[in-house]
Amino acid sequence: MNGAYNPLLVFLSLATASLASYTALELAGRISSLPDGRSRLPWLIGGAVVMGIGIWSMHFIGMLAFSLPIRLGYDFGITAISVLLASAASFLALTTVNRGHLSALRISVGGIAMGLGIAGMHYTGMAAMQMSPPIRYTVWIVAASIAIAIVASIAALWIAFTLRASEEQNIVLKRLAAALVMGLAITGMHYTGMSAANFETGSICLSVGKLDPDWLAMIVSVASLTVLIGTLIFLGWHTSSLANSLRRANVTLQHLGTHDALTNLPNRVLLANRVQLAIDAFSPSGSTFAVLFLDLDGFKTINDSLGHAVGDELLKMCAQRLRENVRKDDVVARVGGDEFVIVLNGPIEPSAAEHIAACLVRVVCEEAIIHNVRLRVSTSIGIALFPRDGRSTEGLLHSADSAMYNAKQSGRNMYRFFEVAMHGNATRTLTLQRDLQQALEDGHLSVAFQPKFNMVEQSMTGAEALIRWIHPELGNIPPLEFIPIAERSGQIIQIGEWVIKEVCRCIALWKAEGLAPIQIAINLSPVQFNVPDLVERIGAIVRAAHVSPQYLMFEITETAAMQNAERTTETLHKFRASGFQMAIDDFGTGHSSLAYLRQFQVSQVKVDQSFTKELDLHELEGGALISAIVTLSHALHMNVVAEGVETEAQLVKLTALGCDQAQGFLLAKPLPAEAFQQFQRALDRALAESELFAASAGRSIEIPIPN
Incomplete structure (x- = not known):
């Protein structure tokens, strides 16, 4: 019994095969761009179903294009199995082509498995007609159709893998050409397989009435084209969405690359x-x-x-x-x-x-x-x-x-x-910042000691430790110049701890030399004062040097104390609890509250030297300010130290105003450690001869300082 082909359906089957191939190539390219297996699996399953339906549709449209002079039908269950076989073959194809490396052996094995799956789909679909007597196949033509299916599958895998690694330029044209080749190969396999089928005269179709071929042709054609075209539309939309997301991401990245993340200002x-x-x-x-x-x-x-x-x-x-x-x-x-x-x-x-x-x-x-x-x-x-x-x-x-x-x-x-002169200053600043660390390691930093004197008892009550830096090339660098540099660079923490260690070393040495111990005041930088574990770190240094805390007093400026008064109060309490005494330096230049001054409970208030100088220029105003500070401090049980005493007139006035202690060039200049040790010995001798504090005679003790 001979059959005939509907040319329109034959062309439709070829178009469906080519469209299915193009969709498969698009899916292969899309899946390969996904980052990992977990994100690829849904795409592999969805892609396999779409691709399987496309290939199956081509075969079924091709079968529907073949007509016999008898009524035909198709069994639903067997037809569904053929769809599953097509989807399984497609899943295998997509999984194979999206592996990292596709060797010739893997292409061959995958192509054979895929070809057998497609051939199985074709002959299962033929079996869905349930012909009686059964269809008789020409063996060599069946073998040829299977071979064509395998070769076509291998070629399809190779083309898909090659295009996956291809450059984006002209990728659509490349996929269209490849899809046409794959469509011709798949169609060729189908019609080769159809030519192997022999229908006996008088054969009948036992599936008549189950799935009507006329309606099935329309449903399969419309459904398959809808699925394939819908998939391509979805892929196009997804590509556009990804492109928009990428464009937005690029804009964001460009913004992040040119703007500060915190303030959103240009960087x-x-x-x-x-x-x-x-x-x-x-x-x-x-x-x-x-x-x-x-x-x-x-x-x-x-x-x-x-x-x-x-x-x-x-x-x-x-x-x-x-x-x-x-x-x-x-x-x-x-x-x-x-x-x-x-x-x-x-x-x-x-x-x-x-x-x-x-x-x-x-x-x-x-x-x-x-x-x-x-x-x-x-x-x-x-x-x-x-x-x-x-x-x-x-x-x-x-x-x-x-x-x-x-x-x-x-x-x-x-x-x-x-x-123009500022360029030299900036260069000098950078040089000093660079050389500070080396100065600490090479011993170019030292500590000088400026005595403080009791204005009533006429005796030395202690001294203030002052850091000095002798640069090997630039000479003496004033603290007012390098301390701010150290604060900005963060080196002040290490330098401050070095000063404390050096002072402790000197105190221990003087004690070993038989000198009476005195209290040494050390300035704390605002940066150093805000170190969270400052008191603990200082305590460890003092204990390691075997020095009693009572011989150390730490000074902070009024401005530094008021930057965070509550935290200052807490830190000062820790110092007192550890046995250290505290002083407020440069008092009168900041904006301290009387309530906070009472809360700080320091031992000393040091009047800024600008007030001392004011006594020579505007005695009444300057004297009133110092008198107010003295009255306030004494009411809070704090001693008052006048800084920057340079003239006898200042000394007399400060004594009359009630200042407890004084320091300045009139009394003694800052001395290196060795010279200060000699100064102490000379004071001991002078005290014995009652020649210590001859302010009324206008004399101060001159101690020769070794070069």
Whole structure:
């Protein structure tokens, strides 16, 4: 019994095979881009079902294209099995092609398994007609169809794997061409298999009435095309979605690469770009624009003492204040921990830049409340003008940075325009910061001792330890110059501990030499004072040196004490509990509250030397201030030490005002450790001869200091 083919359905089967192949290639490419097996499995299963339905649809449309002069039908159960076989073969194909390395053996084994699966699907689908007598197959043609299925499967796997690794250029055209080749191969296998079928004359179909071939042709065609085209549409949408996500991610990454994560301000990279754009824009005309370099004064102390959470909030608040107080076209960038740079776009007059800088100094200094804590920082600003102070990005930033350091050295909380001499100062600052560590290791640092005298009993009551640095090339470096550098760099912690160790060593040595022990006062940097375990660390140093805590007094400035009065009170209590005495240094220059001064319970209050000098210029006003400090301190059971006594007149007035102790060049200059030891011996001899404190005669003891 001979059959005939419907040309339209034959073409539709070829189109379905090619569409299924293209969908398979798209899925293979998509699955290979997924990161791991867990994320690939849902795609593999879904892809296998879609691809299996596509291949099965092609075969079934091809079978429906074949007509016999009898009524035909298809068994639902057997037809479903053929669909499962197609999906299983597709799952095997997608799994194989998405392995990391596809060897020739793996392609061959996978192709054979896939080809047998497709052939099994075809002949299972043929069996769904349930012909009686059964269909008789020509063996060699069946073998040829299976061989074609295997070869086509191997070729399909190779093409899919090759395209997976192919460059994106012309990938769609490559997949279309490959899909057409694969579609022809699959279609060829199908019609070869169909030609192997022989239907006996008088055969009947036992599946008539189960699945009507006419309706089935329409349903299969529409359903398969819907599934395949729907899959491609989904893949296209997914690709577009991924592209949009990637585009958004790139925008985010670009933003993160050019902006500070904490403040969302431009970072150093974007700042350099903006400065260069300004240079390019104003170079032809020679017009001026300004670069402001800002550093927050006192931020490190707050950050170290109150924690990074408070520090971060303070930085964000300062960043907001800076943004709100510059012009719309100006650029505010964060370039370091507490460093900001502002580009004032031109043309701009120096006076306008100065006005903006003054405004920024004012607004940054305003009080901030963070985590229910009242905080205040200031800013030092350096101003560089283009083209006067630099014609390159690096040059302008360097000039503004140098001016900022000059503002800090001049007292902070101010702005400075760049001057040529400042470059040398900035270079010197960097040199000192670099050499400080080496100075500590090489013994270039030393401690000098300036005596303190009791103004009533006319005896030495102790001394203040003062650090000295003799640089091998630059000579004597004043503490007022290198201490701020050490504070900014964090080296002050190590230097401060070294001073304590050196003082303890000297006290132990003097005791061993038979000298009467005296109390030595040591200054604590605000940075050092805010170290959480400061008291414990100092206690360990003192115990290791076998020195009693009663011979040590620690001084903190009034300004440092008031930065966080509650925490200061707690730390001072720990010092007292450990046997140390404490003093408030530079009293009268800060903003301390009388209530807090009572709460601090220190042993000494040291009147700042500026008040001592004021006695010579404005005796009434200066005397009134010192008298008030003495009265307050005595009421709180604290001794008063007058600093910076340089004239006999000052000494007489301070004695009359009730100061308990004094120190200054009139009485004794700071002495190296060995000279101070000689000074103590001379004092012992002078005391025995009642020649110690001849202030009324205008004499002070002169002790020869060894070179």
